Amino acid sequence: MPVLTIDGRKIETQPGKTIIEAALDNGISIPHFCWHPALSVAGNCRMCLVQVGSQKKNAEGQPETDGDGNPVIAWIPKLQIACATPVTDGMYVDTSGEKTTKATNAVMEFLLINHPLDCPICDEAGQCKLQEYAYRFSKGESRFDELKNHKDKRVQWGPEVMFDGERCISCSRCIRFAEEVAEQPVISFVQRGDHVTIETFEGTQFDSPYSMNVIELCPVGALTSIDFRFKARVWDMSFNDSICPGCSRGCNIQIGVRDNTILRLEPKTNPHVNQYWMCDAGRNTQYAWVNENRISGAWLRKGGTLQQSDWKESYSSFAASLKQFSGKDVMFILSGMATNEDAYLTQKLAAHIKSTNVVFIERNDASFGDTKLRSADRNANSNGMAALGIKSLAPTALASALQGVKAVVVVGDEIIRGNEEIASAVRSLAFVGALSFNHCQTTEAAHAVLATATYAESEGTFTNLNRRVQHFTPAIVTTENMRIMGMKMSRLDKFGAHNDRWTQGDKRDCKQSWRIVQGIANELGAGWLYKSSEDIFNEMALTLPAFKNMSYDMLDTYLGVALDKGHAPEPVGIIYESHTLKPN
Amino acid sequence: MNVTTNTESQRLNFWEKLYLPEIAKGMAATLLTMFKPSMTREYPEERWEPLGSYRGRPVLVMEEEGERCVACGLCSRVCPALAIEVQADETLERDKERFPKLFEINMLRCIYCGFCEEVCPEEAIVMSKDYDIVFHTQEEALFGKDKLLVPVARLQERLEFLRQYK
Numbered sequence: 001m002p003v004l005t006i007d008g009r010k011i012e013t014q015p016g017k018t019i020i021e022a023a024l025d026n027g028i029s030i031p032h033f034c035w036h037p038a039l040s041v042a043g044n045c046r047m048c049l050v051q052v053g054s055q056k057k058n059a060e061g062q063p064e065t066d067g068d069g070n071p072v073i074a075w076i077p078k079l080q081i082a083c084a085t086p087v088t089d090g091m092y093v094d095t096s097g098e099k100t101t102k103a104t105n106a107v108m109e110f111l112l113i114n115h116p117l118d119c120p121i122c123d124e125a126g127q128c129k130l131q132e133y134a135y136r137f138s139k140g141e142s143r144f145d146e147l148k149n150h151k152d153k154r155v156q157w158g159p160e161v162m163f164d165g166e167r168c169i170s171c172s173r174c175i176r177f178a179e180e181v182a183e184q185p186v187i188s189f190v191q192r193g194d195h196v197t198i199e200t201f202e203g204t205q206f207d208s209p210y211s212m213n214v215i216e217l218c219p220v221g222a223l224t225s226i227d228f229r230f231k232a233r234v235w236d237m238s239f240n241d242s243i244c245p246g247c248s249r250g251c252n253i254q255i256g257v258r259d260n261t262i263l264r265l266e267p268k269t270n271p272h273v274n275q276y277w278m279c280d281a282g283r284n285t286q287y288a289w290v291n292e293n294r295i296s297g298a299w300l301r302k303g304g305t306l307q308q309s310d311w312k313e314s315y316s317s318f319a320a321s322l323k324q325f326s327g328k329d330v331m332f333i334l335s336g337m338a339t340n341e342d343a344y345l346t347q348k349l350a351a352h353i354k355s356t357n358v359v360f361i362e363r364n365d366a367s368f369g370d371t372k373l374r375s376a377d378r379n380a381n382s383n384g385m386a387a388l389g390i391k392s393l394a395p396t397a398l399a400s401a402l403q404g405v406k407a408v409v410v411v412g413d414e415i416i417r418g419n420e421e422i423a424s425a426v427r428s429l430a431f432v433g434a435l436s437f438n439h440c441q442t443t444e445a446a447h448a449v450l451a452t453a454t455y456a457e458s459e460g461t462f463t464n465l466n467r468r469v470q471h472f473t474p475a476i477v478t479t480e481n482m483r484i485m486g487m488k489m490s491r492l493d494k495f496g497a498h499n500d501r502w503t504q505g506d507k508r509d510c511k512q513s514w515r516i517v518q519g520i521a522n523e524l525g526a527g528w529l530y531k532s533s534e535d536i537f538n539e540m541a542l543t544l545p546a547f548k549n550m551s552y553d554m555l556d557t558y559l560g561v562a563l564d565k566g567h568a569p570e571p572v573g574i575i576y577e578s579h580t581l582k583p584n
Numbered sequence: 585m586n587v588t589t590n591t592e593s594q595r596l597n598f599w600e601k602l603y604l605p606e607i608a609k610g611m612a613a614t615l616l617t618m619f620k621p622s623m624t625r626e627y628p629e630e631r632w633e634p635l636g637s638y639r640g641r642p643v644l645v646m647e648e649e650g651e652r653c654v655a656c657g658l659c660s661r662v663c664p665a666l667a668i669e670v671q672a673d674e675t676l677e678r679d680k681e682r683f684p685k686l687f688e689i690n691m692l693r694c695i696y697c698g699f700c701e702e703v704c705p706e707e708a709i710v711m712s713k714d715y716d717i718v719f720h721t722q723e724e725a726l727f728g729k730d731k732l733l734v735p736v737a738r739l740q741e742r743l744e745f746l747r748q749y750k
Contacts (some may be wrong), residue, residue, distance in 0.1 A: 120656030120705045121672075121682045154681065230672040230682055233657045495666055500690075 004091040019082035019093055020048055025574055030095050031104060031133055033111075033219045034171035035083035037576050038276055039180055042172050045111070047133070049079040049103040051094040079103050101137075108138035114149045114194055115220070116166045124221030126234040129579035130169065151197050157187065158206035160226055160280055161214060165197040168222035174198065174214040181277065181372075182208035209374065212284075213277045216266055219579060227284055228264045232256075234581050238490040240475035241268055243462050245337045245380040245455045246282040249373050250464030252559070253278060255287075255456055255475035258490065260506055262287040262456060262476065270559045271573050273468065279374050287456070290476070293438045295451040297509040306449060311511070311519065318448050319523030321431045322407065327354030331405040334360040334390060335412035336379025339460025340469070340547075341536040342513040343381070343388050345528075346411050349521045357405065359393040360385045361415060375465050380455075384463030387546045387563050399425045407431035411513050412452050416441035435513050451510035453478055458512045459533040461555065463563060470560035471552050479509045541566070628716070636745035639698045639711040642689060645743075646733040652708035655684035659700035659709050667693035668700060687732060691717055692725040701746070710742045 003012050006023055013022040018041070020030050033045035053075035056064040064072040073092045079100065082093070094100055112134065119125040134140075151165030170189065175198065179185040186204040189196055200206055206214075215225050239254040244265065251274035256264040265287055267278035298314035299306040309317075322330060332350050334343050338360070350358045360379065369376030379385075382392065393401060398415060402408065402425035412435055416423045426432055426445045434446035443449045457476045463469050474481050481487075492500070511519075514536060518528045530536050540547045549566030558569040599605050625632065634640065642659075645652045655672035673685035700709045712734060719725045736743075 117705075120658060121654045121680075230655070230674050232672075233661070235661060236657065491661075492666070497666075500666065 002087050002089040002091070004087050004089070004093060006093040007095055013087055015087070017087050019050065019052070019080075019085050019087055019091075022087050023082065023093075023095070024576065028095065030082045031137055032083060033129060033133075033169060034173060036173055036176075036217065036276075036578065039173060039176040041084050042176060043081050043084040045169065045171050046081060046107045047104065047111075048082040049100065049107065050082045051097055051100050052076050052080045052085060053092045053094075054088075054090055055092070104137045105139050108133060109142060109144075111169050112138065112142060113144045114166070115169065116148060118164075118167060118221070121230075122167065122221035123224045123229060123234075124167075124218070127579055127581040128221060129219035132579060132582075149194050151195075155199075156205075156226070157200050157223075158208075158211050160212045160284070161206055162224045162226050162229065163198065164222050164224070167220050168198060169220055170196050170198075171219060173217050173219065174223060177214055177217055178206060178208065178211075181213070182210045184208040184211075209279050209281065209370065210277055210372065212280045213267065217276075217578070225264070225283075231263045232258045236490055236492055237263060238475070238488045238493055239266075239581065240473055240488050242456060242472040242475060243380070243464075243470050244278060244282040244286055245462070246279070246286050246378070247368065247375040248377040248379055248382055248465040249274065249375045250380060250462050250468065250470050250560075251278040251282060251373060252470070253282070257475050258492070260477050261291050269575050269577060271575070272559060272570060273464065273466075273470070274373055276576075276578075277373060279372075281368070281374070289438055290454045290456045291506075294506075294508055295436055295439060295443065295449060295510070297451055299449040301447045306443075306446075311450075314448060314450060315516075315519040316523045318433055318450070318520050321433065321447065322353060322409075322520070322524065325407045325431070328357070329406040330355045330357065331401070331408045332358040333393075333408060333410045333413060333415055334358065334385065335410075336360050336363055336382055336385070337455065338381060338385075338412050338513060339455075339458060339533070340381065340384040340388065340463060340540065341460045341533045342411060342517070343385055343390060344536060344540055344544075345514040345517045345521075345530070346409075347388060347390060349517050349524075349526070352521055352524060352526050359391050359401070361398060361413065362392045362394050377465060380464075381462045383465060383467050383563070384461070384469070387463060387467070388544070395419070395422075398422050402426060402429065405429070407433070409433045409435075410442055410446070411435045411517070412437060414438070414440040414442050416445070435516050437510075450516050451508065452516060453480065453510045453512045457481065457508075457510065460512070461533075461537060461552075464560075467563040468560045469547070469550060469555060469563060471555035477507055478511075479507060480511045480515065634713045634715070636741035638713055638715075639696050640714040641691065641696070641712055641717050641727075642694065642698075642700055642709050642732075643712040643714075643734040643739070644687060644729065644732040645708050645710060645739055646735050649678060651683065651687075651729070651733055652706050652736075653684050653687065654680050654682045654706055654708070655687070656682075656705065658703045658705065662699045662703045664697060664699065665693040665695050667691070667695075684729065687729050689727045689732060690725055691719070691727055692722065707743065707746065710739055710746065712739065712742065 001012050002015055006028055011026050020035055023030050030048050032048040034042045053073045055071040056074045058064045066072055153164045155163040157163050175187050178187050186200050186206055187198055190199045214223050237256040237258045239256055242253050242255050244251040244253045252268040252270040253265045254268045255262055265283045269276050297308050298311050300309045300317055332346055347358050363378040364376055365378050366376050368374055399421040408429055432446040433448045434443050435450045435452045436443045437454050457474050457478050459473050461469050461471050518530055521528055534552050541550045546563040550561055555561055559572055561569040655670050657670045660668040660670045667690045669688045670684050671686035672682050675683050698711050701711050
């Protein structure tokens with residue numbers, strides 16, 4: 001095991017690691033632009049220059065020390081790049097000395113020569129690596145009086161990514177990403193020297209299903225999201241951790257919210273699930289349905305039309321409807337997006353009314369799956385359902401299954417989806433109770449519609465395709481939760497008054513499914529007293545062997561824990577964040 | 585024990601103790617002031633025109649091809665009273681790709697500190713000379729782009745004042 005000394009600190013590391021990796025493993029950050037742990041080493045930004053040396057040896061071959069017993073170090077005359085220099089035993093590295101600081105200053109000055117002063121209109125501003133380093137490592141002055149280079153701005157690389165040539169610092173992160181991770185090598189440097197820019201090859205476009213990852217990967221604002229462009233400044237948004245519900249991978253995400261509206265989703269590092277990435281489909285399709293077309297409040301069908309009523313009345317009416325049927329005539333259909341807690345409590349309600357007919361509908365899409373992150377199973381929580389013993393049902397078998405029952409309770413799913421056969425089966429049922437997010441065909445046919453909270457408004461857990469249970473927290477305010485309840489807040493959320501637009505937003509009257517289920521169950525005499533998702537999860541941890549020893553705190557600490565592994569969670573490892581909004 | 589010295593009767597001389605000459609002096613002063621230039625004006629018929637250095641309500645500079653503002657939101661960020669709301673949008677028609685789709689200042693919140701003007705990288709928001717801002721409802725106090733945009737010609741004095749201190 002090589003032992004090296006970085007800034008006077010002795011560090012033991014594995015052979016074959018580079019200085020920057022060894023430093024990162026030990027919490028020392030060496031400034032860098034082009035290096036990224038998931039990509040190959042390019043070594044072209046020169047930001048990670050450090051002084052490297054070893055202890056001098058005297059004529060007898062013994063290590064030399066000065067009068068105080070400190071080692072005398074022979075520094076290599078030229079600085080070395082930490083990202084491409086492998087560690088050796090007895091190496092001395094200096095990352096903060098005069099020589100290194102001078103070199104870092106010079107590199108910053110050089111990178112800023114042709115970088116435009118675009119910050120006020122740049123979407124990256126506020127979480128820009130160049131901005132951050134300009135504050136930390138630059139002198140704040142440029143000696144460059146000449147005209148800056150002009151390059152193409154607003155070049156569309158593909159359907160999702162916009163490129164600004166002037167802002168680019170030619171770190172080649174995007175090129176390496178396209179080649180190594182997205183495996184669509186269509187972008188490359190063209191021209192030379194200060195005229196260097198990046199282009200897509202003629203006749204191609206960068207339209208990989210993972211193309212938008214280059215937006216976060218880019219250390220500057222050269223690559224921006226066409227979907228997000230200019231929607232909001234990052235410091236006006238709050239970012240809360242969540243899990244993408246788009247497929248069973250369960251990519252860790254952050255939900256960017258302003259004005260109580262989701263503006264963007266971005267990946268959050270989880271070395272065990274999605275590394276640093278997420279797919280474009282997840283980013284682009286998993287927020288519009290949270291923002292738009294939402295049901296608010298509780299609705300009961302009276303005389304053929306849905307009429308708004310209060311929650312209490314809806315619960316008792318819902319319960320009264322369920323009472324008319326014997327347990328075996330009631331079917332519970334869970335959404336594949338229902339959390340473990342929702343599913344557990346729905347199952348418990350079914351057991352309470354002596355129904356064993358609890359299912360979730362398979363949502364398989366072979367065209368969506370790939371060998372990277374995207375999974376053909378579009379249900380976010382099918383493994384969680386399986387762990388709870390809930391059976392899956394193919395959409396083709398739904399219509400016949402519905403014919404065998406008299407009442408159905410749909411928890412958070414749209415079951416009709418334009419299928420006439422299912423629609424007529426649903427219409428012939430004596431009672432349809434829908435706990436829904438959006439207005440859809442199911443709510444049109446339902447006798448009672450109760451607005452449920454989406455993943456962005458809920459706290460709960462999903463179990464992903466690798467049976468990893470992951471905890472997520474709400475990002476949006478509803479009548480049920482409040483932003484002060486542990487949610488991260490932007491400045492506007494913190495200081496806004498009640499009559500400000502941004503604190504009002506569109507505050508929906510919806511509840512998490514388990515809370516509605518509990519309301520109905522209590523009308524049926526269950527007498528449940530769950531106060532939060534955590535109460536339910538703690539009960540699951542006690543009663544279900546697969547969830548044994550788990551708790552929300554544990555899931556947060558270990559970034560998710562696999563089922564049956566509550567006694568021995570995997571260690572988290574080092575989480576690398578290239579550049580993020582600070583402070584958040 | 586309180587000993588009262590320097591009482592009025594000790595301070596005043598004989599003529600002053602009589603009062604009457606003093607009244608005549610006061611009347612004379614009033615009479616003389618009547619012929620001096622007036623220090624008050626009959627607002628609102630007669631209005632005061634402030635200097636360029638005056639910080640009246642913040643306005644947006646309007647140029648020929650539209651507003652100068654690029655909707656960077658720095659004014660909104662720096663505003664200590666959170667009075668400014670900016671929503672940016674993209675345009676392909678103009679040179680500047682970014683413009684404010686919505687720009688609102690809540691004049692009930694504005695404290696006329698001028699930080700927005702100071703932070704603006706485009707000299708697009710400046711303090712004007714308007715000082716009498718009135719409204720009847722809270723909604724009226726939200727000044728949108730229609731009320732905020734002022735032609736650059738009318739703001740010359742302020743812009744020149746700002747340049748002196750650049």
